Amino acid sequence: MNIVQESLALNKPLSEAYLNDFSSVEQLYQYDAMAEASWRERLNWLQESEHLRIPRKQLVERLREYNRAHNPHEAVAASLDTLEKPGTVVIVGGQQSGLFSGPLLVIYKAVTIIKAAQQASQQLDHPVVPVFWIAGEDHDWDEVNHTYVLSPELSVTRVRIARETEQRLPVSLNPIASEEWEQAISELEQLLPETEFRPGLMELLRQVTEGVASLSDAFAKLMGSWFGKYGLVLLDSADPVLRELEAPVFERMIDDNDRLGAAYRAAADLCQTLGYQMQADVAEDGANLFYIHDSERLLLFKHHGRFSDRKGKVSFTADELKAELKEHPERFSNNVLTRPLMQDSLLPVLGTVLGTGEIAYWALTGSAFKAFGLRMPLLLNRESFTVIEGTLHKHMDKYNLSWNDVSNPEVFGQKREAWLAEQDGLHLDDRFEQIKQTFTELYDPLIEQLGDIQAGLIKLGTANREKIVEQMEYLRGRAKDALSKANSAGLRHFDRIEFSLFPQHKPQERVYNVFYYLNRYGSSWIDNLLGIPYDITGKHRIIYL
Incomplete structure (x- = not known):
């Protein structure tokens, strides 16, 4: 395995500024992760702010129960024993629970979380x-209901657990039948070439999905099978028991809803001001909160002091919503802007691992963090x-293709056409163009002369010329096909x-x-x-196998 750093366009100017020019966007964020002093500053603040988070022992007790069921490794138990001790902090990152773990970036995120935690622990002692x-x-x-593999026929092929009707339940509450699991596993098995590893991998999938009713539970078991030995603790944001612990945080979000809304809007305005x-x-x-009603997750908005969805299916005053929270905390969940606040209200987060x-979008939450204390x-x-597998690398060398050539679709297409043109000993395009030009130069004067015989022959001759061309x-097309x-x-x-490398014109890790x-x-x-080796910059690297 050889590791080489190569550029890959982020197409996220704000992220690029955060990573490479922090001073230009420091108004939107709190800490410069590239500055060593920021790590100690954050750690010190976490030690002073324990009272702002959900009681540590209650949280760890629930995480123990969840991980015993889905991630029962002794290294995870040791991590939770450590987390229970006052002062312990975490590196956290999250992702949706995709089918069979989803795209490669999920694996890379878990790897980054583990390595970042190891390095931070050593750096801060x-x-x-x-x-x-x-x-x-x-x-x-x-x-989340699908994943992709490259078939032996060079087809980017999807394996999917479909639904006939649109489902708006949280993924963790969306049931999957045993026959649906088996069908998806069988499809994957047929797409993978026969190797010494395939039987064991299929057995692993059948083990993690046996008796499992949701995508999230299977995802947790699968991630635990790979990363439990590294002490990676798993948490499901839809866990109903965890939701009970989060109820006081949701209550604060309801009480401070106007202030939070203003903070998000102010951050959005600042982003636009900065370009x-x-x-x-x-x-x-x-309102930046979801409410589950009749098996549907509804996004709430605020009008004249009432919390309601766009379709008017539910409507609450603030007091009614808090009463509902007290009776049914499992019906509440965060949106993309309040999830970061919930994460930091639960966990002593030293750092969070994110994609670009x-x-x-975390830039939109900076003011809300402050408004929430x-x-x-x-x-x-x-x-x-x-x-890049060995055979693939040999192909790139054979056709003199660099990473920059392959990562640029336009350049790659030009290289492909240029190579094919080199195989054309007859120079088909030039020869056909020459013949067409010679033919029309000889034929056009004759058509004009035929008009002296009968005017209608010009139109007929022109049509005849076009048919010949x-x-x-x-x-020419048939020759080029040949x-x-x-x-x-x-x-x-x-x-x-x-x-x-770029299936569906996207980076491999996203597909x-x-x-x-x-x-x-x-x-x-x-x-x-x-x-x-861990690279805190997260710059793109090539793994040559």
Whole structure:
């Protein structure tokens, strides 16, 4: 395994500024994670602000129960024993619970959380526990119910658990039948080439899904099987018992709703003043809370002192909403802007691992943290990788393709066409253009002369010329198709490079599932990721296998 740093466009100007020019955006954030002093400053503040968070022992007691059921590793139990001790802090990061763990970036986020916690603990000489926040309260089923692998036929193929009707329940509450699990596992098995590792991987999937009713529970068991030995603590944001602990925080969000709303809007205005586009919606009347009603997760807005959804299905005064919270805390959940506040109200967060898009939208929460009596934690960029297998690397060398060539779709397409043109010993395009030009130069004067015989012959001759040229173009197309078929092996190499590294014109880590690589290299492949030195900048790196 060889690791090389290569650029990959972020397309997130605000994140780029945070990572590379913090002083230009420090009004939007709290700490510069690249400054060593920020780490000690944040740690000191956490020691002084224990009273602002949910009681540590109650939280750890629930996390023990949850992890015993889904992540029962002795290293996790040790992490929770450490977390229970006053003063212990965490590095946390979260993601939706995708099918079979979702895209590779989920694995990279977990790896980053573990490595960042290890480094922070050494740097500060202080206990730091890694925590993965499973976003089970999210309700976008179509966003998490599938995953992709590259089939042997070079097709970017989706494995999916579909629903006939739109589901707006939190993912953790959306039931999956045993036959649905088996169908999805069987589809994945058929798409993966037969290797020595495939039987064990399929057995692992059948174990983690046996008797499991939700995507989030299967996700937790799978993540635990890979990362439990590193002490990674798992938390499901839709856990109803955890929701009971969070009730006082939701009550504060209701009481301070106007102040929080104003803070989000002020941050949005500041972002725009600094020249950045907002990365999340900040509605003028948004309450930034969800309420579950009749199996539907409804986003609440505030009008004339009442909390209601856009369709008018529910409507509460603040007191009525708090009474509902007291009776049914499991019906409440955060939106993208209040989740960071809930995270810091639960956990002593030293730093949170985010993708570049998340770093951008967290800029909208800076003022809200202050309005809530909290401070935004250190924001750590998730590590980013592209995996290039040995055969793929050989193909790139054979066709003289650099990373910059492959990562630029326009350049890659030009390289492909240039290579194919080199295989054209007849110079088809030049020859056909020359023949067309010669033909029209000879034929056009004759058409004009035919008009002296009969005017209608000009129109007929013109149509005749166009048909002949059309037939020439048809022959050229057939000839080029034949050329492509004659060089299909080389073009297939180009396809493999493109589909392996930028499927659907996206970075590999945002599309493909980890099981493709585990099937090739075994489960130690994930362990090897933990051996790659941690880079706090999160700059993109290539893993040459």
